[in-house]
Amino acid sequence: MSKLFTVILAILAVFFSHIVTCSGPKTDDTPAHIAIVISTLNNPWFVVLGESAKQRAEELGYEAAIFDSQNDNAKEADHFENIIAAGYKAILFNPTDADGSISNVEKAKKAGIPTFCMDREINSNTAAVTQILSDNYTGCVALGEYFVKKLNKKGRYVELLGLVGDNNTWNRSRGFHSVVDNYPDLKMVAQQSADFDRNKAMEVMESILQAHPDIDAVFCGNDAMAMGAYQAIAAAGKAQHVMVFGFDGARDVIDSIRDGKIVATGMQFPKIMARKTAEFADEYIRGRRDFEQKIPIAVELVTRENIKKYAAYGKAE
Amino acid sequence: MKIVKYAVLFIIAAVLLYNSIYFESLSEHQATQEPAEFNSPRYGLEFWKKLQHKLIDAVPAPTLLALLHRDMQTAITKYGRTLGVSSNHSYLLQGSGTLLKITDDALLVSIQPPATQADVAIATAFIFGNDIRDASGLVAVSDFPSTMEFNTISSEINKMVSNTVLPPVLARAQVGQRIRFGAATTVSEDDPQLTPLRIVPITLEIVD
């Protein structure tokens, strides 16, 4: 039996080497490797971020590999150790946590590997070379303003939060509330978490609609939840009365805004951020050192009025 | 024998416990703790003072408006400030004009004769953005370890505008009065809204 195991493992080994040799360009001089560490690939938005970074890095002549931290700070720490051991030249990094990820970046720095943050920040000004950030808070301030205007400063609404252990969940919620809470006639009748998940948002929304059939609007911490909430509302026959707001700029929501189903979303630019980060890493490797520590990328408000300018995950081409 | 065993166990437990926890008076403890949170009201106040100096050099409103209409790119490079990568650019400006109309969320002011067209809309509601912070050029996002702190500056300044700048003027504003302002504005390069230009007041007075 052990023979069988060995044989199968050998087959697997050949299989790996096949995958390995297939990835990356085949050139005589081996190109430098760039690691792309993404907080989670369990969400299409982050897949776009990671793939765009990889694509740009490869265009620039590097071999790039994507690592999935699965929203787990400890897995991320493992990745960093492995990346250091494997001798990568740079890390394009989408952190799992603003505080918890600092020590990982510092470890890489100590080993002489530069880290470039993208989309999410780490709360340190010295660990990473530069950080290209999506300003979730400010994006949600703009969204909150639009929300108040659309509702005419009056009404009952529901908020669906993302993962409660996630920084951006709270950055978004705080930005939104920093505006909306100034209007006493806007009453939040329920605030529940749906884990950034479309299906869960639908279920949560179905339950909320039982308790509060008379709501006027729903603010969702990301687009997947906005789609789920919209489905529940449409199924209850309330699509005409309840306004749904999302955040991210995902494909379905952009289409839905165009079709007049969802009211607005905040457009983040994963492709721009990822490409820019890869370019910075390239410039760093070529010797540039004068980088701004933090470079926010504006989140833009997408509404039915300006939807023509936008496409999924970015501007219309 | 059993007593010895229990005594030994008890002593071990006591030693462990002694090394595990310590007691303090809560009020004393709180006094020794330095405030870990970023002191945003104090920072906001200092920022506000510096801002007044900045305003002295602000571009005159008619100049800026004309340039924005004529040549956006020059306006951006000459007077604008941009946060990170964005198609939005912020400006500090100052000027005076005639109050044409008072709406729910703005004072519509004409800054050029003949005083018939509203050139600027001085915001009196929805003061939530980063216009003032970004136009001032006084702080950079890289100065702060956490962007959240950077964002609280805006909310502190916006509070000051809503609570101290606007109320005295709104209380006695009347159409036809002459109004002087120092303000910040943000204009999108792709989709500029210039007539009227929405501005967020930093100083505001009625001059009659």
Place this chain on the structure above:
Amino acid sequence: MTKITANLAKYQSLLALATMILVLSLLSDKFLTVNNGWNVMRQISVNVIISAGMTLVILTGGIDLSVGSILALAGAVAAGLLKNGVALESVDLFIGFTVLGAVLAAALVGAALGFFNGIVITRFKVPPFVATLAMLTMARGLTMLWSGGFPITGLGKTFAFWGTGWLFGIPMPVWISVSVVSILTILSRKTKIGRYIYAIGGNERASQLSGLNVQKIKIFVYTCAGLLAAIGGILVTARLDSAQPNAGMGYELDSIAAVVIGGTSLAGGRGSIPGTVLGALIIGVLNNGLVLLNVSPFWQQVIKGLVILLAVIIDRASAKNKR
């Protein structure tokens, strides 16, 4: 009989591990280095600790799905007590915790939740799968309540030492996992209670009839699993200098995988802790190797699944042959 099959499973795992190491060092010159060796050891140490507890549970024919959540709660408790202490406003008293105090309290919390699992399973006859599934949710909720959904960071150098420090040239987490494994191996091999654990898994009814206090042993086993999950949580927190409220999600599956690959039967009664360590090593080497070889993360998951499947199929086949 049990011993022979357990040994056989162990040889298989050893052989598999050796093959993997050989193949990986041929494919990547970065793999077989001292530094990378410590990387792998440090990375698997938390899984080894949890899996050791899981092995005991599975040997009795049970399962513990709550270890990941207990890990998160223990980490959060240690971090919270260390950082903020306990404030009793009514009597104007502040209770501060030293590193030792925070660690003990976290361990106590883990053991208590494990004990609770044991009580529910034995006294209320709830199947282990269901009881610990409930605990998985409850402990996660308690973690969120305790931390407010935010990570707790900045815990100081003394605490961080346990996760990141080195002692006599060996990383601290490795010291701790090696100690845990040694103690539990001796417990399962050389003590009465160890023999009872195997006996219950082999035939619970017979053990009961022959006068064993099955309930007590089961409670002991689940308490152990809870305690070890807590130790894992303390290590994870110390390593990151941060207690994450969503730490440890899915760790129960990683540890079940280690146990199964290590040749322990999910039906109970057959398997060993050293086998589990080998299982954890195989997963760790695989994780590390796939990364060094630049395999896409999507493929990594497929490959890991295949390895688990293979291990069980081979285990089944060899068990049948021996019968």
